[in-house]
Amino acid sequence: MLGMKTKTCDVVVVGAGPAGLSAAEAAKSAGAGNVLIVERDAAAGGILRQCIHPGFGLKVFGEELTGPEYAERYIERAAAAGAELLTGTTALELRDRELVCASPSGIVNLRFGALVLAMGCRERTRANLVIPGARPSGIYTAGTAQKLINLFGDKVGREVVILGSGDIGMIMARRLTLEGAHVKAVVELLPFLAGLARNKAQCLDDFGIPLLLSHTVVDIDGVDRLTSVTIAPVDEKRRPIPGKEEKIACDTLLLSVGLIPENELSRTGGIALSPVTRGPVVNQFKQTSNPAVFACGNVLHVNDLVDHVSVESAEAGRNAALYAAGALPSAPAFPTVAGPGVRYVCPQSVVADGGEDVTLFFRTTLPGRRTEFLCTSGGKVLATRKSPRTSPGTMEQLVIPKDAVAALDGPVEVRCEHGEVLA
Amino acid sequence: MKKTITCTVCPRGCEIEAEYTSAADIAVKGHSCPRGERYAKDECLAPKRVFTSSVRIDAPGRRMLPVRTSAPVAKDMLIPCAEAAHGIRVEGHVNVGDVIRRDFLGTGADLVASMTL
Ligand SMILES: Cc1cc2nc3c(=O)[nH]c(=O)nc-3n(C[C@H](O)[C@H](O)[C@H](O)COP(=O)(O)OP(=O)(O)OC[C@H]3O[C@@H](n4cnc5c(N)ncnc54)[C@H](O)[C@@H]3O)c2cc1C
Numbered sequence: 286m287l288g289m290k291t292k293t294c295d296v297v298v299v300g301a302g303p304a305g306l307s308a309a310e311a312a313k314s315a316g317a318g319n320v321l322i323v324e325r326d327a328a329a330g331g332i333l334r335q336c337i338h339p340g341f342g343l344k345v346f347g348e349e350l351t352g353p354e355y356a357e358r359y360i361e362r363a364a365a366a367g368a369e370l371l372t373g374t375t376a377l378e379l380r381d382r383e384l385v386c387a388s389p390s391g392i393v394n395l396r397f398g399a400l401v402l403a404m405g406c407r408e409r410t411r412a413n414l415v416i417p418g419a420r421p422s423g424i425y426t427a428g429t430a431q432k433l434i435n436l437f438g439d440k441v442g443r444e445v446v447i448l449g450s451g452d453i454g455m456i457m458a459r460r461l462t463l464e465g466a467h468v469k470a471v472v473e474l475l476p477f478l479a480g481l482a483r484n485k486a487q488c489l490d491d492f493g494i495p496l497l498l499s500h501t502v503v504d505i506d507g508v509d510r511l512t513s514v515t516i517a518p519v520d521e522k523r524r525p526i527p528g529k530e531e532k533i534a535c536d537t538l539l540l541s542v543g544l545i546p547e548n549e550l551s552r553t554g555g556i557a558l559s560p561v562t563r564g565p566v567v568n569q570f571k572q573t574s575n576p577a578v579f580a581c582g583n584v585l586h587v588n589d590l591v592d593h594v595s596v597e598s599a600e601a602g603r604n605a606a607l608y609a610a611g612a613l614p615s616a617p618a619f620p621t622v623a624g625p626g627v628r629y630v631c632p633q634s635v636v637a638d639g640g641e642d643v644t645l646f647f648r649t650t651l652p653g654r655r656t657e658f659l660c661t662s663g664g665k666v667l668a669t670r671k672s673p674r675t676s677p678g679t680m681e682q683l684v685i686p687k688d689a690v691a692a693l694d695g696p697v698e699v700r701c702e703h704g705e706v707l708a
Numbered sequence: 709m710k711k712t713i714t715c716t717v718c719p720r721g722c723e724i725e726a727e728y729t730s731a732a733d734i735a736v737k738g739h740s741c742p743r744g745e746r747y748a749k750d751e752c753l754a755p756k757r758v759f760t761s762s763v764r765i766d767a768p769g770r771r772m773l774p775v776r777t778s779a780p781v782a783k784d785m786l787i788p789c790a791e792a793a794h795g796i797r798v799e800g801h802v803n804v805g806d807v808i809r810r811d812f813l814g815t816g817a818d819l820v821a822s823m824t825l
Pocket residue numbers: 299300301302303304305323324325326329330331332333336338339340341342374375376377403404405406428431452453456547550581582583584588589590591592594
C-alpha cells in the first residue's frame with residue numbers, strides 16, 4: 286500500500302503503562318536488540334498518571350510513592366535501558382508476526398520477533414450494569430471522575446453517592462471529600478468489601494463515610510441533572526427487598542463496579558481469552574496461545590497492586606526477548622485449576638521446565654480468616670501458605686519450587702480453606 | 709482504651725488490636741512487622757497521613773500538577789491542606805520532587821511536585 290511504512294523489531298510492546306514500561310526494560314536487559322513501545326496517549330505512564338494518591342511502590346522501591354512518581358521511575362528505567370517509545374500511536378490489528386498501528390505519520394506495520402500485550406483495562410460502565418431509572422447527567426465511572434478532577438481540575442459534584450466498593454471508588458470518596466464534596470454513602474451489593482481493607486480504613490473510615498454492604502441502587506431520578514438515587518438492601522440472592530427503599534438526594538453518582546481487561550486488539554489476533562479473567566490464557570512465561578505473543582499487567586488479569594504488575598511484566602518482557610532469540614525453553618504444559626474457594630488462577634498452565642520457581646496468582650471467592658492456601662498436583666502438595674485474613678479484593682500468590690515444576694506430570698490445583706468464612 | 713486498627717502502611721492491611729492508657733503504655737498485637745507496630749502506636753496518639761492533591765499549573769498542554777507532602781502530616785490537617793491547595797498556582801517547568809511550599813501550613817512537611825511537567 287502506498288505510504289505504508291514497515292519496521293522490524295525484536296520486541297514490540299503495546300501500551301506504556303507500568304506493565305509495558307517494565308516489560309520493555311526487561312526485554313532490553315535480556316538482550317533484545319531493538320525494543321519499541323507503542324502508546325496511544327501523548328505521554329507514557331498509563332493509568333498511574335491520574336492516580337495521584339500514595340500507596341504505590343512499597344514492594345518494588347520500599348517507599349510509599351504516588352502513581353505519577355512511580356510511573357516516572359519506570360519511564361526513566363525503560364529509556365535508560367534503551368527501549369524506544371512511540372506515543373500518539375494506537376495498535377489496531379494483530380496478525381501472526383505483524384502489528385498494524387495508526388501513528389501521527391500514518392499507518393505503520395511493525396514486524397516483530399515477539400510481542401508483549403500491555404493495554405491495561407477499562408472500567409465497567411452503566412451499560413454493563415442494569416440500573417433502572419432516568420438518564421440524567423451527573424453519573425460517572427470513578428476513574429472518569431478521577432481523571433476530570435486530578436488531570437483537568439474540573440468539579441464533578443457536591444453531594445455524592447458511590448455504587449461499588451472497589452478501590453477506585455473508595456479513593457475517589459476521599460478525594461471528593463477533600464475537594465469539599467459530601468460523600469453520603471458507598472453502596473455495595475455484596476456482603477463484603479470489593480477493594481482493599483486499607484482503602485476502607487484510610488478513605489472511608491478516616492472521613493466517617495458510611496459503607497452500606499448488601500445494598501444496591503434501585504432507581505435514579507433527575508431530568509437534566511441527577512437529583513436523587515434510591516437505594517435498598519438486598520437478600521441473599523442479591524434481590525432488592527421491597528418496602529425497604531430509601532431515597533438519597535445527590536447530584537452525582539460514581540460507579541466503581543469493576544474493571545475489564547482491554548482485549549479488543551488480542552481478539553483481532555485470535556488470542557485465546559479466559560472467560561473468568563477476561564485476559565489472555567497464558568503459561569508461566571506469560572506466553573499466550575500465539576507463542577510469539579506475551580501478555581502482562583491489567584490486560585492479563587486485573588491487579589490491585591502496581592508492584593505485582595511491574596514484577597510480572599518484567600518476566601513477560603524477558604521471556605519475549607528469549608523467544609525472539611529462539612531461547613525460550615519448551616516442555617510439556619499442564620493446566621492450572623481453580624479448586625474449591627478459588628475464583629481463578631493465573632497463569633492458566635505451567636510448563637514443566639525447572640529453570641525457575643513459578644508464582645501462581647489467584648483470587649478467593651469469599652473473604653475469610655485463618656485461611657490456608659494449598660497447591661497440589663496428583664495428590665502431592667507443591668506449596669502451602671497460611672494467612673490470618675483474606676478477601677477477594679486481595680490477589681494472593683503461591684510459589685511452586687523449581688524442582689517440583691520440573692517434576693510435574695499432571696494438572697495443578699489451587700484451593701483455599703478458610704478457618705472462618707466472613708460473608 | 710481499646711482500638712482495632714487496619715494498618716495502612718502496606719497493602720497487606722493487617723488488623724491490629726491496640727490497648728492503651730497513656731503514651732508510655734500501649735500494647736499492640738496482630739501486626740506482622742515493626743512498621744505496623746509503630747503505625748498502630750501513632751494511630752492511638754497522633755494519626756498521620758500523606759496528603760496528596762493536584763494544583764493549577766500554567767504549562768503548555770497541562771492544567772493540573774499532582775502534589776504530595778514529603779512526609780505524613782497530622783490527620784486533622786488533611787482538610788486544611790486541601791483548602792490551601794486550592795489557592796496554589798504554579799508557573800513554568802517543574803521537576804518531580806521540587807518544593808512547591810516549604811513547611812506546608814506549619815505541618816513540618818513540604819508540599820512537593822509528584823510529576824515532571
Ligand atoms: C484508579 C486506580 C487506582 C489504583 N490505585 C492503586 C494503588 O493505590 N496502589 C497500587 O499499587 N495500585 C493501584 N492501582 C493499580 C495499578 O495502577 C494498575 O495495576 C497498573 O496501573 C496497571 O498497569 P498496566 O500497565 O497494566 O495498565 P495501564 O496503566 O492502564 O496502561 C495501559 C496503557 O496501554 C495503552 N493502550 C491501551 N490500548 C492501546 C492500543 N491499542 N495501542 C496503544 N496503546 C494502548 C493505554 O493508553 C495505557 O497507557 C490502581 C488502578 C486504578 C485504575
